[in-house]
Amino acid sequence: MKLDVRDLIAAPWTPMNADQSVNYDAISEYGKLLLKQGVKNVYINGTTGEGMSLSVEERQKCAEKWIKTGMDIVVTHVGANSIADVKALASHSEKIGCHAIASLPPIFYKPENLDGLVEYFSEISSAAPNTPLLYYHFVAKSGIDFDVIELLEKMKQRVPTFAGIKFTDNNLGQVAQAIDMFGDEMVVGYGKDEQLSAAYMFGVKHSVGSTYSYSGMMWNSMIAAVRRGDLAHANKYQRMQNKMLHTIFANGFNDGVHKRLLKYVWGFDLGPVRCPISEPSDQHWNEIEKQLDAMNYREFAMAKF
Numbered sequence: 111m112k113l114d115v116r117d118l119i120a121a122p123w124t125p126m127n128a129d130q131s132v133n134y135d136a137i138s139e140y141g142k143l144l145l146k147q148g149v150k151n152v153y154i155n156g157t158t159g160e161g162m163s164l165s166v167e168e169r170q171k172c173a174e175k176w177i178k179t180g181m182d183i184v185v186t187h188v189g190a191n192s193i194a195d196v197k198a199l200a201s202h203s204e205k206i207g208c209h210a211i212a213s214l215p216p217i218f219y220k221p222e223n224l225d226g227l228v229e230y231f232s233e234i235s236s237a238a239p240n241t242p243l244l245y246y247h248f249v250a251k252s253g254i255d256f257d258v259i260e261l262l263e264k265m266k267q268r269v270p271t272f273a274g275i276k277f278t279d280n281n282l283g284q285v286a287q288a289i290d291m292f293g294d295e296m297v298v299g300y301g302k303d304e305q306l307s308a309a310y311m312f313g314v315k316h317s318v319g320s321t322y323s324y325s326g327m328m329w330n331s332m333i334a335a336v337r338r339g340d341l342a343h344a345n346k347y348q349r350m351q352n353k354m355l356h357t358i359f360a361n362g363f364n365d366g367v368h369k370r371l372l373k374y375v376w377g378f379d380l381g382p383v384r385c386p387i388s389e390p391s392d393q394h395w396n397e398i399e400k401q402l403d404a405m406n407y408r409e410f411a412m413a414k415f
């Protein structure tokens with residue numbers, strides 16, 4: 111099944127109130143802020159969106175709100191530990207008109223082999239028979255590391271709605287091979303912002319990223335630079351983004367820190383993360399802010415390139 115999507119797909123955080131309940135009313139404003147930056151697609155309830163920390167009902171209500179934001183493409187992540195929850199999320203996504211669904215592999219009771227994973231995805235597909243289904247490849251989190259080329263071949267043969275893969279992984283050689291072998295019949299998306307310019311140089315047509323929520327204009331400019339062969343320009347933006355990411359993640363990857371960047375850059379307060387993700391200490395956050403100020407990051411992220 112084909113999915114026609116290009117360029118940036120933001121993986122938005124889930125806005126929350128001080129008590130960590132979901133702030134659904136903030137989603138329409140969030141959508142406007144993305145569109146203002148030229149970001150026209152979203153991948154919701156994923157890792158960045160804390161989807162695995164939300165209930166089925168919360169994820170369904172978020173999807174209903176995102177569908178109304180006027181995005182070109184809304185992809186909903188439906189991965190969960192219970193296939194009953196996955197299928198409820200998948201069928202709801204189809205019912206409300208989401209353009210595609212994606213799923214992590216099951217990460218608690220893991221499939222014993224690739225055939226087991228393909229069977230699991232056939233189950234998901236049966237719950238949303240008219241909606242393109244993507245495989246969310248994230249070995250660092252899922253621990254599932256089957257051969258990707260064999261996985262794509264078997265999914266294509268046995269899962270009627272299978273539409274492609276989202277790589278959140280550092281193996282760009284495998285991304286290139288997937289594009290060469292399957293790029294004409296399925297989407298091969300990329301999800302590591304730290305190597306995004308290289309992925310587009312390798313021929314990726316779209317990508318999913320958390321940083322697009324606050325620096326979408328810069329990333330759109332980077333993609334345009336790669337496509338016109340201006341690799342120095344693309345590299346300059348990539349290096350600035352990576353300097354920022356290394357700054358905020360100096361103490362390790364943490365969405366408790368990262369979720370604050372939308373307020374830091376655009377003044378849009380998304381609220382706290384939900385436990386078990388931790389919030390940074392005041393001292394830690396103040397130190398990060400000082401370093402972001404020193405590199406003029408806010409001006410960089412808001413610039414019209």
Ligand SMILES: CC(=O)N[C@@H]([C@@H](O)[C@H](O)[C@H](O)CO)[C@@H](O)CC(=O)C(=O)O
Nearest residue numbers: 121156157158278301302303304319320
């Ligand atoms: C694990 C993770 O958060 N991956 C992000 C990246 O955009 C990531 O935040 C970025 O590269 C910074 O490390 C994306 O791939 C988005 C994503 O896959 C998701 O939120 O589900």
